Amino acid sequence: MIDVAALRALRSVAALGTLARAADELGFTASAVSQQIKRLERQVGVPVLAPAGRGVVLTPAGQAIVDTAPEVFQALERCAEAAQSVAEGAPRGVLRVVGFSTAVRGLLAPALRRLSTDCPDLHVHITEQDPDQALHSVDAGTADLALVHDADGLPAPLPPSLTRRHVHSDVGDVVMNRNHPLARHDPPLAGADLAGQAWVTSPPGTVCHQWFRRLFADGAEEPDVRHLVDDFATQLSLVAAGEVIALIPRLARPPLGGELVSRPLRRQPRREVHAAWRRSADTSPAIQAVLAELGSLGGRTRTEQDRRGYP
Template sequence: MDIAKLRTLREFADRGSVSAAARALHCTPSAVSQQLRALQAEVGLPLTEPSGRGLRLTDAGRALVARADDVLAAVAHAEAELDAYRSAPRGRVRLALFPSAALLLLPGLLSRFAERPGLDVEVRDVDMTPKDVPGLVADFDIVVAHRDELAEPFGTERLDVVHLLREPLDVALPFGHPLADRDRVEPAELAGEPWLGVDVGYPVDDVLRSLAVRTGVQPAVVHRINDFRVTEALVAAGHGIALLPRFTLDTRRVLRKELAGIRAARHVEAVLRPGARTRPAVAAVLADLRAETTAVTAS
């Protein structure tokens, strides 16, 4: 089977439509449709079927996509072996991070990348939910993602997941709060407090929801703000309390209190396509991510 046709099939599977696959492959939708038809004729089985105004994969198509991942990973591995003959990792790596991970890691990461001549890292911060991650992996070589530690893991047969850290979520209180002198606070002590949350579907909201299930204390969310620096400013001004990630929380602006009797945290993970880290350039960026994570969480 032709590699280009398998790559077209994978892009269609990852992106869900012919037009989106065409944009990713920098070609026309008709060219994508032609490639899919040619591959279907080659295997002698229907790989797609009508679904509304578009197409979806058949069972045979989904099975072939899984095998296409193996084939394309093997091709990537072969290309990586050739790249290994170079003296240092080279080429472009596309890296996406959710904003608070960028706040935590990116300053040090950019310094590390600068010490790797020949490596070109293109970085974007993306406000992502866990369900967005598989689609982002289609656009980026590495996606730094986060999820509630009680949520289902990202790990599927079509994703390669590398754990970076477990980050506790602590309660942020304004200075002068009645619980200011406590090292840890009980969830029941926060009943009736106005909470500053994030949009539904993001990991911190998932933690708040699981907190309610486990303790029976239903947080009253009065505002939903995704920018943690804005949330800190609102907490500092006395407009509510919030669950915020420990390693980026600015304790010069707000008080940080651990939750007693309950584990509240998110996992931060690097997510890649299978075989992606066989590329020396991608492996180098992944190594820098691990090193920077260790450095900032140990300080």
């Protein structure tokens, strides 16, 4: 009989191209992954990997195994879900959640407070991952639930084995020192209001930098970018000094305190946040409990933002 751990190792090697990368994903050493692959080859009686430069490729036999692996993992997952349903469907055990940093800060961390009270036998383990990596982790079975955001208005491509649900809409506001001239401006801000301002912004290649560039898409002059900083807390520290302003997603923002204020934009940049999980885990009590709390939290977050006018 094929060893499930060895099958999972082969699937990760196939997706990532090297034993070392697969080992990092699975939490093993490269030597341990190599031993799992060799055990699998002994079990099926044929080679499943072949060297290719600095990496490896699947043999035809290995490809055939990887192609049928999802059916195996889905069947195993259905077995686990059946056992949980017999136990009255109570959320229990460990749920491995992966997500981008601001979703961890703004959605998962607040959700954990309620889950610890409502589901005391459920233990959520969180790993920060970018959306593409997070979807791969869930598809590969090394995570159970992913929080991902769309890229430039388009949802990330979803592997056939996964399904998703919208959980939150995140928007960006301009944050400034309370003594900044724009702080006296009645919201919302238009593009003309931002002309000539000095900025700290996220580096190129990030969603927030794309948001920032769109603010000036119709302008003739390049914006005055003084600082490129990926960490939002550091951005806010520079904004507090009074020299620059910043475009910050609401999910990324801690309480602003007395020094800072935020103002919404007339054309608000927006990204949609989805939860994704394997279709075979649709009935998982643990996943459904987390989804329910995220949905409830999203409603409470929007209500609080509306009550404050402009957070």
